[in-house]
Amino acid sequence: MQTIWANHALLPSGWARNVLIEFDANGRIRTVQQDSPARGTQVPFLAPAPVNVHSHAFQRAMAGLTEQRGPNPSDSFWTWRQLMFRFLDRLTPDNIEAITAFVQMEMLEAGYATNVEFHYLHHQPGGVPYDNIAEMSERVAAAASQTGIGLCLLPVHYEFGGCDGRNLAAGQIRFRNSIDRFMTLHAAAGVALKSLPDDANLGVAPHSLRAVGMADLKNYEYHFSTGPIHMHLAEQTAEVEEVEHHWRARPVTWALDNMGIDERWCLIHCTQMTPDETINLAASGAVAGLCPITESSLGDGIYDGVRWTDHGGRFAIGSDSNIRISLSEELRTLDYSQRLRDGTRAALATPDHSTGRRMFDSILKGGAQAAQRQTGRLEVGYWADMVSLDTTSEHLWARAEDAILDSWIFAGDDRLVSEVWSAGRHVVSNGIHIARSEIVAAYKQTLNSLKDAL
Known part of the structure; x- marks a missing residue:
C-alpha cells in the first residue's frame, strides 16, 4: 500500500479535512479515511485529477x-x-x-x-x-x-x-x-x-x-x-x-x-x-x-x-x-x-x-x-487519479475549499499544479514531470527534423 495524507481533500461528499488515502500496487484506492493522523506522503490539498x-x-x-x-x-x-x-x-x-x-x-x-x-x-x-x-x-x-x-x-x-x-x-x-x-x-x-x-x-x-x-x-x-x-x-x-x-x-x-x-x-x-x-x-x-x-x-x-x-x-x-x-x-x-x-x-x-x-x-x-474509466472520485475501488495544488502560492494563499478551485481557474494557472498521480503512479513532483528532461530532448530533436515542413 502507498499512503497519501491531505489537509484538505475533495471527496464525493464534499470537502473534508485530514484525509488519509491508501492505494495498492495496481493503483486502486483501498482506503479513504477522514480525520486521520498525518502519515505517508503529505500534501495540503488533494482532488481527483x-x-x-x-x-x-x-x-x-x-x-x-x-x-x-x-x-x-x-x-x-x-x-x-x-x-x-x-x-x-x-x-x-x-x-x-x-x-x-x-x-x-x-x-x-x-x-x-x-x-x-x-x-x-x-x-x-x-x-x-x-x-x-x-x-x-x-x-x-x-x-x-x-x-x-x-x-x-x-x-x-x-x-x-x-x-x-x-x-x-x-x-x-x-x-x-x-x-x-x-x-x-x-x-x-x-x-x-x-x-x-x-x-x-x-x-x-x-x-x-x-x-x-x-x-x-x-x-x-x-x-x-x-x-x-x-x-x-x-x-x-x-x-x-x-x-x-x-x-x-x-x-x-x-x-x-x-x-x-x-x-x-x-x-x-x-x-x-x-x-x-x-x-x-x-x-x-x-x-x-x-x-x-x-x-x-x-x-x-x-x-x-x-x-x-x-x-x-x-x-x-x-x-x-x-x-x-x-x-x-x-x-x-x-x-x-x-x-x-x-x-x-x-x-x-x-x-x-x-x-x-x-x-x-x-x-x-x-x-x-x-x-469509461473508473476515475473522478477519491473513493474505494477507483483509480488513484489525483492532483495536488500548491496552496503555499500567493495565488492560493488564505483560500479554502471551492475558493481554491476558483482561484486556480480564474486567477492563477497550471503552475499551481504541484503533484499528480495517475492510477497511483506519481508522475509529477513539485510541478515537474519525472521524465521531463529526456522527453523534451526527444521532442526538440523531432522539431529539428521537421523544421522544413513547419
Whole structure:
C-alpha cells in the first residue's frame, strides 16, 4: 500500500479535512479515511485529477505556426486544415512517439491524469499500411508507457472526403480505412495496449459524419459493442451545410435519429446546435467533449453551455489541437465565452456551488463516463487519479475549499499544479514531470527534423 495524507481533500461528499488515502500496487484506492493522523506522503490539498477527453497529439508540433493569414480573405478552419494535412505527411513513427510523449507530459503537468487520444494518423505517406497495421497505435502506447499517463486509445475510422462519399485528398490519405480494414486495425490496437498497465483501455472513433459512410454510422454500436465511442459533431457551419445538403438534416438531428446516441457516446465540439438540438442531445445521456481553447483558435463558435447544463447535459474537457495544454485555461475559456455571449457573470455557477467547483465536478463525472474509466472520485475501488495544488502560492494563499478551485481557474494557472498521480503512479513532483528532461530532448530533436515542413 502507498499512503497519501491531505489537509484538505475533495471527496464525493464534499470537502473534508485530514484525509488519509491508501492505494495498492495496481493503483486502486483501498482506503479513504477522514480525520486521520498525518502519515505517508503529505500534501495540503488533494482532488481527483480529470480526464483530457480529446487530443490529436501530433498537432502540438504545429502550435503557434498557423497565425498568418493565407491568400484567401476568408481564411478559416478550412485553410488551417490544409496546412495540417501538408505537415502530417512528413511524420514518422518515431516523430509520433516523441510528440505524443511531450503532449502527455504537458497534460500531466497541467493536472490531467488521463489522455483520451483521438488517433487517426495510421498509415505511411501515400496511404500504404505499415507491416504492423497498428504501428502508430503502438507508438502512442509507448509514449504512455514513458509518461505514465492513463491512456484511453481511440483509433479513428476515416474513409471519405465528404458526405457525398468522395475520395480523400492527398493530405488525408494516411487516415483512410474501409470499415473492414479499420476493424482489423482496431483489434491490433487493442493488442498494442496489452503492454500498458491495467488502467489503459480501448475505444473507437468514427471521425465525423463527413468521413464515414451513412450505413456504417448507423451500425457503429453493433460493429463495436463495447468501449466508448467518440465523434466530431457540428463543429463548423460548413459541416452543417454539407450534411444538410446531402443527408437532408442538420448533423445533431441526423445523429440522434440514426445512430443510437446514448451514454457510450462522447460528441466533440457541438458548437453549431440549435436550442432544440441542444436540449435533445443533452437528454440522450451522451457527453459533450468541449475544447474551448481550440474552438476559440479555429473560430468554431460558442458552445451553448448554459442551456446544456440547465437541461442535465454532461460535459468533459479536452485539448484537441494542443495549441495550448492548460486545464485551468480550458475551463476559464469555457465560462468566459458564456459570459461574453450572454452579458452575464458566473454563468455556470449554481446556488450551491461556485463556477469553478461546478465545472470541475462536471468534468470529473463527464470525463470518467467518456473514457469509461473508473476515475473522478477519491473513493474505494477507483483509480488513484489525483492532483495536488500548491496552496503555499500567493495565488492560493488564505483560500479554502471551492475558493481554491476558483482561484486556480480564474486567477492563477497550471503552475499551481504541484503533484499528480495517475492510477497511483506519481508522475509529477513539485510541478515537474519525472521524465521531463529526456522527453523534451526527444521532442526538440523531432522539431529539428521537421523544421522544413513547419
